[in-house]
Amino acid sequence: MPLLKQRPHHTKATDHFRYLSLSPTESTYPFSSIKKKIPMQLFGSTDSGHSYKVRSFLLLTNTPHDYQWVDLSNKPSAFLAISPFGEVPVLLDQGRIFCQSNAILIYLAQRSGQFTGGEEWQGALEWLSWEANRIGFSLPNYRFALHWQPQPPEVMRYLQQRVLADLNTLNEKLAVREFLLKSGLSIADISCSAYLFWLDQIGVDVADYPNIKRWLAAICQLPGWCHPNEAMKRIPNPD
Ligand SMILES: N[C@@H](CCC(=O)N[C@@H](CS)C(=O)NCC(=O)O)C(=O)O
Numbered sequence: 001m002p003l004l005k006q007r008p009h010h011t012k013a014t015d016h017f018r019y020l021s022l023s024p025t026e027s028t029y030p031f032s033s034i035k036k037k038i039p040m041q042l043f044g045s046t047d048s049g050h051s052y053k054v055r056s057f058l059l060l061t062n063t064p065h066d067y068q069w070v071d072l073s074n075k076p077s078a079f080l081a082i083s084p085f086g087e088v089p090v091l092l093d094q095g096r097i098f099c100q101s102n103a104i105l106i107y108l109a110q111r112s113g114q115f116t117g118g119e120e121w122q123g124a125l126e127w128l129s130w131e132a133n134r135i136g137f138s139l140p141n142y143r144f145a146l147h148w149q150p151q152p153p154e155v156m157r158y159l160q161q162r163v164l165a166d167l168n169t170l171n172e173k174l175a176v177r178e179f180l181l182k183s184g185l186s187i188a189d190i191s192c193s194a195y196l197f198w199l200d201q202i203g204v205d206v207a208d209y210p211n212i213k214r215w216l217a218a219i220c221q222l223p224g225w226c227h228p229n230e231a232m233k234r235i236p237n238p239d
Helices: 013-020 049-060 077-082 101-112 118-133 135-147 153-173 187-202 210-220
Strands: 040-044 065-069 090-093 096-099
Touching: 040 049, 049 101, 049 135, 049 187, 077 090, 090 101, 096 101, 101 118, 101 187, 118 135, 118 187, 135 153, 135 187, 153 187, 153 210, 187 210
Parallel strands: 040 065
Antiparallel strands: 040 090, 090 096
16 A cells, blocks of 8 residues: 555654664664565656666666656645655655655665675765766756756756766767676666656757767666666656
């Protein structure tokens, strides 16, 4: 049964920071006993590439989880009660709350030992930091402005230029290796590629960036991979 229907009362937003600071054994999350019996829950939404990063990791690693679709135009109070910043993604695992897509990827990689980059762990973290300020900022904001919230022409130009600069960076780095780290697929690729599966929505032809095109094609071939349009769509509640 979805968590949103299980919470009997509203929890103050400030409480979540308290939960976040607790170790798993100290967790006082009200439903920790219930959580142990069910897989992790991912709260995400359609069109959210940040949520898609986490969903993608879970699908690629075949990790059992419940995907909870959130209506961002009318966020349920029960979701707001568990989301420290009122944003998706949020991951619940054994009574603990995790937020911020790249921080969640770090948690999942460490928890599972998968897609860590191995000895290149530091490199993986550097790519996640780059993503947060570059392609994970420029592309979603430009896309949002194009489709949902138009901005003045100079702002559109600024956003577009940032996207194109970031695509050039990625294309150059990928000229010498298959994935962002020498050791192969890692959370760096999962994070940096997430919004790029929507390049068509910002009027960019991926053929103009041949190394990115090859990289995305390689990711698409991975067992468990699912396009964001499919992975993030609303899943009706069973009841
Ligand atoms: N820095 C955050 C960004 C998350 C984010 O921007 N989430 C968007 C959807 S992609 C959201 O929840 N927007 C709803 C809102 O801000 O009201 C992360 O990496 O998780």
